[in-house]
Amino acid sequence: MRISDATLEALLKKTGNVTPAKLAMLRSEEIKTGKPLQDLVIKYEIMTDHDLTNLYAKEIKVPFVELDPKEIDRKTISLIPERIARQYNAVLFKVSRQQKHLAMEDPDDVQAVDFIKKYIGQDFKLYIATKENILAAFDRYREGIASEITRVIAVQKDQAAPEAKVTEKEIAEDSPIAQTVNLLLEYAILGGASDVHIEPREDFVQVRYRIDGTLREANKLPHNVLSALVSRIKILSNLKIDERRVPQDGRFKVVVGGKIYALRVSTLPITDGEKVVMRILDESNKALTLEELGYWGQNLQAINAAIVQPHGMVLVTGPTGSGKSTSLYSTLSILNNPTINISTVEDPIEYRIEGTNQTQVNPKAGMTFASGLRALLRQDPNIIMVGEIRDSETADLAVQAALTGHLVFSTLHTNNAATCLPRLLDMGVEPFLIASTTRAVIGQRLVRRLCSVCKQQYQPEPHEVESLLATFGIKSQAELERIHSLEVTAIKANVGADIGKDEVISGNTITKLWRPNDSGCSACGHSGYKGRMGIYEVLTVTNTIQKLIVGNATSTALQDQAVQDGMITMQIDGLIKALRGQTSIEEILRVTRE
Numbered sequence: 001m002r003i004s005d006a007t008l009e010a011l012l013k014k015t016g017n018v019t020p021a022k023l024a025m026l027r028s029e030e031i032k033t034g035k036p037l038q039d040l041v042i043k044y045e046i047m048t049d050h051d052l053t054n055l056y057a058k059e060i061k062v063p064f065v066e067l068d069p070k071e072i073d074r075k076t077i078s079l080i081p082e083r084i085a086r087q088y089n090a091v092l093f094k095v096s097r098q099q100k101h102l103a104m105e106d107p108d109d110v111q112a113v114d115f116i117k118k119y120i121g122q123d124f125k126l127y128i129a130t131k132e133n134i135l136a137a138f139d140r141y142r143e144g145i146a147s148e149i150t151r152v153i154a155v156q157k158d159q160a161a162p163e164a165k166v167t168e169k170e171i172a173e174d175s176p177i178a179q180t181v182n183l184l185l186e187y188a189i190l191g192g193a194s195d196v197h198i199e200p201r202e203d204f205v206q207v208r209y210r211i212d213g214t215l216r217e218a219n220k221l222p223h224n225v226l227s228a229l230v231s232r233i234k235i236l237s238n239l240k241i242d243e244r245r246v247p248q249d250g251r252f253k254v255v256v257g258g259k260i261y262a263l264r265v266s267t268l269p270i271t272d273g274e275k276v277v278m279r280i281l282d283e284s285n286k287a288l289t290l291e292e293l294g295y296w297g298q299n300l301q302a303i304n305a306a307i308v309q310p311h312g313m314v315l316v317t318g319p320t321g322s323g324k325s326t327s328l329y330s331t332l333s334i335l336n337n338p339t340i341n342i343s344t345v346e347d348p349i350e351y352r353i354e355g356t357n358q359t360q361v362n363p364k365a366g367m368t369f370a371s372g373l374r375a376l377l378r379q380d381p382n383i384i385m386v387g388e389i390r391d392s393e394t395a396d397l398a399v400q401a402a403l404t405g406h407l408v409f410s411t412l413h414t415n416n417a418a419t420c421l422p423r424l425l426d427m428g429v430e431p432f433l434i435a436s437t438t439r440a441v442i443g444q445r446l447v448r449r450l451c452s453v454c455k456q457q458y459q460p461e462p463h464e465v466e467s468l469l470a471t472f473g474i475k476s477q478a479e480l481e482r483i484h485s486l487e488v489t490a491i492k493a494n495v496g497a498d499i500g501k502d503e504v505i506s507g508n509t510i511t512k513l514w515r516p517n518d519s520g521c522s523a524c525g526h527s528g529y530k531g532r533m534g535i536y537e538v539l540t541v542t543n544t545i546q547k548l549i550v551g552n553a554t555s556t557a558l559q560d561q562a563v564q565d566g567m568i569t570m571q572i573d574g575l576i577k578a579l580r581g582q583t584s585i586e587e588i589l590r591v592t593r594e
Contacts, residue, residue, distance in 0.1 A: 001106045001131065003056055005030075005037045011055050017046050017497075043292075045497035048452045049130050050523070057128045062107045065127040066453075067093055067137045068522050074140055080119050082141040088112040091129070091137045092120060100124040105131045136522050139190075177228040180221075181236070185263070185278075187218065189256045191525070194280055198233075200226050200273030211525075212448045212532050213321070223272075230267065230274045237265040244274055251348075253283070264348060281350055287333035293326065294534040294577070296493040297486065298568050302538040306440035307331055313402045315389075316442045317414045323446045323534050324411040325350055328385060331409065332356065335383060343379055345372035346387035361387070369394045377401055386410040395427040402437035416570065417443035417539035418559035421549055435546040441539045443570055445591040447583045449531040451524035452498055454517040455581060465510050468585065472575050477508055486568065486576050496580025514581040533582060535574040535592070539567055 003011075012018045018026075018041075026040050035043075042049050050066075057064035072093045077085070079100075080092050089105035090112065102116065102124045113126070129137075184207060188196045193209035200206075205221040221229070231241045237250030250265045264279040290300060306314050314331070316324040329351050332342055336355050347361035347369070357379070359372050369386055370393040376384055377397075389395045389410050402408045414420045420441045424434050460468070474480055490496070499514075516528025524530040539545070539562045548558055563569065568576075574588035 001053060001056065001128070002036070003038050003052070007056075007059065008037055008041065011052075011059060012041070012046070015047075015055065022046070044494055046494070048498050049132065050453050051498070053128060053130045060108065060128075062126060062128045065093075065101075065103050065129050066522065067091060067103060067129055067133050069137045069140055070522075072137055072140045077137070077140045080116060082138070084116070084119065085141075086138060088116065089131060089134050090116055091134050092124075093137065101127065103127040103129040103134060103137075105129065105134055130523075133522060175228075175232075177225065177232050180225070180229065181232050184218070185254055185261075185280075186256055189254075189261055189280060192531075196276075196278040196280070198229065198276040198278075200270065200275060202272055205229070205273075212527075212529055213446060214448075226273050230276055233265060233276055233278070234267070237263075239265070239267065245269055249348075259283075264350075283352070287330045287351070287353070288326070290327075290330055290334070291493075293323075293330055295536060296495050297489045298566060299536050299538045299573065300493075302440060302540045302567075303331070303442065306538075306540070307335060307407070309407060309439050311402055311405045311407055312439035313398060313408045313410070313437050314440050314442070315420055315438065316409070316411045316444065317417055317420045318411075318444045319413060319415075321446070322444055323532075324444065325387070327442060327444065327534070328409050328411065329353060332383070332385060340382045341380060342383045342385070343376045343381040344385040344387070345369055345376060346385070357381075370397055373397045373401065377404075377406075381406060383407045383409070388412070389424075389427070392427040392429070395424055395429050399424075399429055399433050399437050403433070408437075414443075416555075416559065417441040417537050417567075418555040418562060420539075421558055422555050425552065431550045431552060435541070435549040438541045438549075440541065443537045443539070444534050445570060445574075446532045447535055447574060447577075447587040447591055448529035449533050450514055450516055450581065450583055451521060451528055451530045453523040454521040454528065455514050456517055457499075457512055457514055457581070460510060460513050462509075468510065471589065472571055480508060483572070483575065483579075486572070487579055490576050490580055495577065496582050499581040510579070512579075513585060514578065515584050515586075529587075533577070535570050535577060535588065537567055537570045537573065540565070 009023065012023065026037060026044070029035070029040055030037050038052070041047055041052065047055070054064045072091070076095050077092055080090060085091060088109065091103045092100060093103055094101035100120050100123065102120065104112070104126065105128070107113070107126050107128050184196060188209050191209060191211060193211050195210040197208040197210070197215065198205060199208065200223065204223050205226050206217065207219045207221065208215045209218050234241050234248070234250070236252040238252070239248045239250045246269070248267045251262060252265070253260055253262050255261070260283045262281040262283050264281065266277045268275045290303065295303060316327050318324050332353055336342055336353060338355065342356040343359070344356060345359045345361060349358050349360050352358065359367070359376070361367055361369060361372060369388065369390060373384070373386055373394060374397060384401055384406050386394065386398055386408065387410070389398055389412050398408050398410055412420050412423055414423050421434055421438065425431060469480070474483060518528065520526035520528045542565050544561055544565065545558060548561055571588065571592045574583065574592060577583050578585050578588055
């Protein structure tokens with residue numbers, strides 16, 4: 001569905017969702033970037049695709065429908081060939097005695113409607129649905145991953161060949177095993193998975209997908225296909241097929257839906273065989289802006305101030321899988337221009353940034369973070385990114401680079417921003433060097449986003465509010481008023497714009513909260529959550545913080561001082577986003593509770 005700019009502006013003005021100033025900003029960005037106004041409205045969360053489609057449906061007087069793929073009969077949807085359905089984004093979702101019911105992304109496409117009439121006849125009722133909803137419905141053309149894989153590996157199932165012996169025929173391009181690997185990857189990518197786990201158990205092979213940070217079982221395969229399955233993946237990744245005793249790492253690429261995906265493969269010998277984990281990286285994705293990652297207000301101002309310094313260190317902290325690398329890539333993309341030499345040393349290189357010099361760590365060949373960083377310093381860099389500071393040698397070199405006029409970005413594995421500074425002390429870096437080189441430290445976690453289609457608003461009970469305030473350390477009316485002022489700032493920054501401009505906090509209590517729908521909807525795969533976002537804290541190294549570092553202060557003292565200086569902690573950042581309907585309180589506590 002493509003809505004003309006004139007129609008879209010009229011709809012937005014009618015709803016009152018956008019001010020003239022905001023509309024002028026959107027028009028300006030449309031001219032500058034070439035992106036359609038409709039895409040920008042969704043990008044800045046002025047309206048969701050669901051709400052915009054619903055509004056447009058009323059305007060053109062075509063009924064809006066939300067499809068539930070589970071309720072669509074396979075025989076019904078198959079009346080339109082899958083190739084035609086995907087070409088025109090059209091789904092025949094119901095056939096009654098009186099008429100057929102057809103949903104399309106663009107019901108104004110007269111040519112498409114006329115073409116589909118050849119397959120279903122004249123007697124049908126036309127609806128409009130979101131593109132995402134229609135794409136989800138297309139899964140009904142297929143039998144589902146379990147039945148498809150069961151069918152393609154039926155041959156292997158009947159064979160009793162020893163697992164250790166894998167023939168070329170079993171792992172050839174057109175073999176059932178190759179088809180199985182393709183199906184596993186296709187379903188993982190279409191389902192929005194970040195990782196695929198293939199795990200041998202005693203009697204079967206378990207396949208799990210990590211979606212929005214949570215592992216979900218996708219299928220169970222017969223144990224005797226394990227060797228052929230792992231061998232096929234090793235061939236794709238250019239790994240040694242006959243080496244099963246040591247871990248191996250590799251990469252390969254696939255194309256799904258016109259997009260290129262890189263898969264980072266890791267094998268590991270475990271009790272019942274070789275386990276394989278494949279990390280899925282969308283190489284066609286461009287780096288997100290800091291606002292799109294979830295930075296706003298004081299945090300955004302602090303990081304923007306730190307990254308324009310001529311030299312110094314900016315550090316990002318958090319556990320594995322908390323989005324540290326994504327934050328660094330977004331920051332480097334902001335700074336990247338032809339007048340600046342950006343050089344990186346990483347393990348692994350997850351995303352490629354055009355115009356930068358990226359080096360892969362290779363310890364077997366003697367290329368460690370320390371040796372790579374030492375070499376980079378002779379390459380006349382302006383900005384250096386070190387994937388991770390793991391030891392005292394790398395830490396010392398990073399500090400020396402920051403002292404000699406370079407802007408250095410790196411990551412550490414610590415629980416929060418304040419713990420990062422004592423961690424550098426543990427690595428043997430002198431306190432005065434940490435104080436004089438560190439510009440800012442970012443602490444972050446990833447939380448699941450509430451589904452914008454089916455999330456529910458509710459009024460918490462008084463005892464729930466009391467418990468909530470105690471959990472987030474809000475002990476006085478003054479602190480509650482600060483939360484209120486932060487939320488007002490968040491509203492101005494369009495945080496949670498899809499719920500409108502209603503103020504969630506009023507008076508001296510919390511009046512409204514959001515939670516996932518227990519049964520979810522088709523848009524979120526019935527989980528109640530869709531996608532992830534970051535919650536952040538940005539500790540700016542002020543003069544007071546510098547004195548505490550030189551005095552070997554504890555992380556608790558550094559944290560308390562940073563909060564006094566105006567730092568918004570991860571928990572409070574998460575609380576504001578929960579109040580603005582972007583995530584749930586339970587999610588914030590899940591990732592921040594110590």
